[in-house]
Amino acid sequence: MLKAENLSFSYGSFSLEDVSIEVKEGEILSLLGPNGAGKSTLLKLMFGILRPHKGEVLVDGHNVLELPVNERAKKIGFVPQKHHPAFAFRAIDFVLLGAAPEIGLFGAPTRKHRKRAYKLLRMFGLEKYAGRPYTSLSGGQMQLLLIARALMMDPRYLLLDEPINHLDLRNAILVMKKIQQLAKNGVGVVMVLHDPNMAALFSDRVSIMKDGRILQTGTPEEILRCEVLECAYETKFLVVDDPVRVVVPQVV
Numbered sequence: 001m002l003k004a005e006n007l008s009f010s011y012g013s014f015s016l017e018d019v020s021i022e023v024k025e026g027e028i029l030s031l032l033g034p035n036g037a038g039k040s041t042l043l044k045l046m047f048g049i050l051r052p053h054k055g056e057v058l059v060d061g062h063n064v065l066e067l068p069v070n071e072r073a074k075k076i077g078f079v080p081q082k083h084h085p086a087f088a089f090r091a092i093d094f095v096l097l098g099a100a101p102e103i104g105l106f107g108a109p110t111r112k113h114r115k116r117a118y119k120l121l122r123m124f125g126l127e128k129y130a131g132r133p134y135t136s137l138s139g140g141q142m143q144l145l146l147i148a149r150a151l152m153m154d155p156r157y158l159l160l161d162e163p164i165n166h167l168d169l170r171n172a173i174l175v176m177k178k179i180q181q182l183a184k185n186g187v188g189v190v191m192v193l194h195d196p197n198m199a200a201l202f203s204d205r206v207s208i209m210k211d212g213r214i215l216q217t218g219t220p221e222e223i224l225r226c227e228v229l230e231c232a233y234e235t236k237f238l239v240v241d242d243p244v245r246v247v248v249p250q251v252v
Ligand SMILES: Nc1ncnc2c1ncn2[C@@H]1O[C@H](COP(=O)(O)OP(=O)(O)OP(=O)(O)O)[C@@H](O)[C@H]1O
Pocket: 011, 012, 014, 033, 034, 035, 036, 037, 038, 039, 040, 041, 042
């Protein structure tokens, strides 16, 4: 279980207050909420990049801040929202960067690391791009590569910040299906999404945030309702349930 318990944190004028969420192995939890609600901040707290002023993050019972980097990387993988590589790594070398906590600053990847990196490229259908510069890949391919990099240490939990941002629908579905497959293989996933319909299709549970707080957590059916969405986004919505739940903003 990856568990954030009563987290509080602030950056000057913004504060996250008393936030608790948890995800089990094999479960997908989506985080929704308007811009600036604190979703990315919550993921960074869960990964241990930020230190909460109050509360703690426990991964399988261990405080995430007390784990050595190498141990934490075996537990949690993180895919950040923005990525600007310093230079044009080849796709295979970019994936190998995910093993850095194990390799260390002065070490070199072993045969085992290379084998795993190629296996991940194959898993995402990217093996033919292994030698291509990361920066020459499409948005969807880059997103898959970022996820592959986060999987190098075979983590039990994956934190994904807007994994389908900027992707067309075909690539978005491709990435979401890969995430679903990882969850079927036992990985616990927390992902930030902006599209409630993707959350409805691919999540076991949804948490909705506003102003640094969790408004509500529940099944997609419990959360993706007009009252909850209108409270979070201050916009009118239409929710249709046939044949699947569809959320549409009301524009008239
Ligand atoms: N490094 C920082 N220093 C100061 N304020 C920050 C910093 N990072 C984020 N913030 C502020 O904290 C608040 C929450 O930001 P955060 O990125 O967590 O929101 P979010 O819900 O992920 O937003 P979005 O959907 O736009 O990505 C915002 O008001 C943001 O401006």
